[in-house]
Amino acid sequence: MKKHNFSAGPCILPQQVMQKASEAVIELDGIGLSLIEISHRSKEFVSIIENARALALELLGLQDKGYSALFLQGGASMQFLHVAYNLLETKAGYINTGTWSLKSIKEARLFGEVVEVASSQEQNFNHIPKNYTVPGDLDFLHVTSNNTIYGTQIKDFPEVNVPLVCDMSSDIFSRQLDFSKFDLIYAGAQKNMGPAGTTLVVIKDEILGKVSRKIPSMLNYQVHIAKDSMFNTPPVFAVYVSMLTLQWLKDLGGIAAIEEVNEKKANLIYSEIDLNPLFHGIANKEDRSIMNATFNLTDDTLKETFDTMCKDAGISGLNGHRSVGGYRASMYNALPLESVGVLVDIMSELERKA
Incomplete structure (x- = not known):
């Protein structure tokens, strides 16, 4: 897979x-x-x-x-x-x-x-x-x-x-x-x-x-x-x-076409980060990157569960940089919108389970 x-x-x-x-x-x-x-x-x-x-x-x-x-x-x-x-x-x-x-x-x-x-x-x-x-x-x-x-x-x-x-x-x-x-x-x-x-x-x-x-x-x-x-x-x-x-x-269609997709990916994950009480964003909202969404759990006791759910879903490369910690979803041009959807679904599922 x-x-x-x-x-x-x-x-x-x-x-x-x-x-x-x-x-x-x-x-x-x-x-x-x-x-x-x-x-x-x-x-x-x-x-x-x-x-x-x-x-x-x-x-x-x-x-x-x-x-x-x-x-x-x-x-x-x-x-x-x-x-x-x-x-x-x-x-x-x-x-x-x-x-x-x-x-x-x-x-x-x-x-x-x-x-x-x-x-x-x-x-x-x-x-x-x-x-x-x-x-x-x-x-x-x-x-x-x-x-x-x-x-x-x-x-x-x-x-x-x-x-x-x-x-x-x-x-x-x-x-x-x-x-x-x-x-x-x-x-x-x-x-x-x-x-x-x-x-x-x-x-x-x-x-x-x-x-x-x-x-x-x-x-x-x-x-x-x-x-x-x-x-x-x-x-x-x-x-x-x-x-x-x-x-x-x-x-x-060039940069204009890929920008539309990138904005959809960023809006999808940041909406979940802001609405889901189990997560919080690291960067100030007005300066958030559409390429790299950094976020963390509000309850560290859920880390093992969340990490396992991500692994089982085939999500790779989500760990944040050591100087910041938490998680980092890098959503470069070639990352499909569907992949962001999988991650968001897991975040929502964690909220339902918690």
């Missing part, structure tokens, strides 16, 4: 994507070779990565707007360093909304002054900071759109006169935004786009080349742009699966 996969990442992917990817590992499109044994310089793979890059820009509405799309390695964690190396000359601003913000701030401080413009750390990151002022002398402002661990999500992005950088690792392609507001977006593939192993970086070309330091080739965005994301051997399988997932999303 296929389980209901609520894992925070690596996470669920569309079944047709998994099927086609598994076939390609044996043989890619009838060429007599496996996807993972062809040259990354072959016409077959060059076509794959070009298509993946084009699909990313198309879905974000950024084609022909001066942006480049890259598939790089090292995960979003490498981008914490990468961003600062390429953009931080004197001073950068960061909105601190969780663990990943803290990690990115740590890396940026290696290159210059970092201003923590706003933070929700004192409340264990259970909300998104508001009513803050962004200094006008920053090299860039960095935000994290969705906080997987704490279940919060930025609904309104700041209007700024400096380059806006966003870590969208856990909610990219999940909701409609004016993506042209962002000068640089990065996202690890393994939450909403593909398997672990590659990171999508979308950059407005004009913000590059303005720092005085010399940048090593592997960390230089301009080098990767000039080489069409092929400066070194790319993660062939991860890029291929990301391409398939992006095509799946396009065929569904």
